Amino acid sequence: MKLYAIGDLHMPGGDDKPMDVFGENWTDHVAQIFTHWRERVGEEDVVLIPGDVTWAMQLRDAVPDLQAISDLPGRKILCKGNHDYWWSTLSKVRAVLPEGMEALQHTVADLGAAVVTGTRGWSFPQPGEQQTEEDERILQRELIRLEIGLQAAVRTALGRPIVVMLHYPPLYDQQRDTVFTRLLAQYPVHTVVYGHLHGQAIHAGFRGVHEGIRYMLVSSDSPKFIPAEVPLDAE
Numbered sequence: 001m002k003l004y005a006i007g008d009l010h011m012p013g014g015d016d017k018p019m020d021v022f023g024e025n026w027t028d029h030v031a032q033i034f035t036h037w038r039e040r041v042g043e044e045d046v047v048l049i050p051g052d053v054t055w056a057m058q059l060r061d062a063v064p065d066l067q068a069i070s071d072l073p074g075r076k077i078l079c080k081g082n083h084d085y086w087w088s089t090l091s092k093v094r095a096v097l098p099e100g101m102e103a104l105q106h107t108v109a110d111l112g113a114a115v116v117t118g119t120r121g122w123s124f125p126q127p128g129e130q131q132t133e134e135d136e137r138i139l140q141r142e143l144i145r146l147e148i149g150l151q152a153a154v155r156t157a158l159g160r161p162i163v164v165m166l167h168y169p170p171l172y173d174q175q176r177d178t179v180f181t182r183l184l185a186q187y188p189v190h191t192v193v194y195g196h197l198h199g200q201a202i203h204a205g206f207r208g209v210h211e212g213i214r215y216m217l218v219s220s221d222s223p224k225f226i227p228a229e230v231p232l233d234a235e
Helices: 029-040 059-070 090-096 133-157 179-184 199-204
Strands: 003-005 046-050 075-079 101-103 108-110 115-119 162-166 189-194 208-210 213-217
Touching: 046 115, 046 162, 046 189, 059 090, 059 101, 075 115, 075 162, 090 101, 108 133, 115 133, 133 162, 133 179
Parallel strands: 003 046, 046 075, 075 101, 115 162, 162 189, 189 213
Antiparallel strands: 108 115, 208 213
C-alpha cells in the first residue's frame, strides 16, 4: 500500500463553476487530476482528500461527484472543507458514500500501515489581528475535535504512524507556532496534510518538518494536480 493525498478537488457539483480565477493551470483541472490519479494510484493504495471536494450545495448534488471519485483507483478518505456546503452531518454523508470511500470528522481510519484522523480546522489569528467571537468559537470547537481525533488515533495506532488531515493550514511558513502546532506536538503525529491555499497563496504555506512533524500542502494546484505520495518512513 502507498498513501497519497490531494485536496481541493473542487468538483463541479452540477454547476460549471470556473476555477481559472486562480490561474490558467486550473483549466480542465478535474480531467488533469483524474488522469494523474489513474497513472499514479493503484487499487491497493489509499488517497486522502482533505476537504473542498465538490462545489455542490446539497448532498444529493454531491453524489455524482462522489461516485466519479469512487470510480478512480484506491481507497478514498475525505474530510470537510470550507466550501463543502453539502456536508451536513457525518452520518448523512456516510449514508451516501459509494463503496471504497470514507468520511472522517475527528474520527479514525485504520490503514494497516498507518492510522488517519482528520477535521476541517479553522483560521487562527495572524500577528496583530483580532478574531470575531464567532471565529474564536469555531476555532475552539475545531481544536476540540482535533484533540478527540488525536486521542482516538493514539489508542488505535499502537505505535504505528499517525497521519492527520486538516483542510485549513495549521501553520504558515512565517507563522509556525500556532494553536494547532502546539496541540499536534503533544501527540506522536508523523505527518499532517492540509489544503485550502491556491495560486500565489501557496507560497505562504509551510512544507517540511516542524517539531518532528512533517507538514505537506496538498491543495490540488500545489502538487500540480498530481496526488502527492505521503511517505510513512521514519524521519
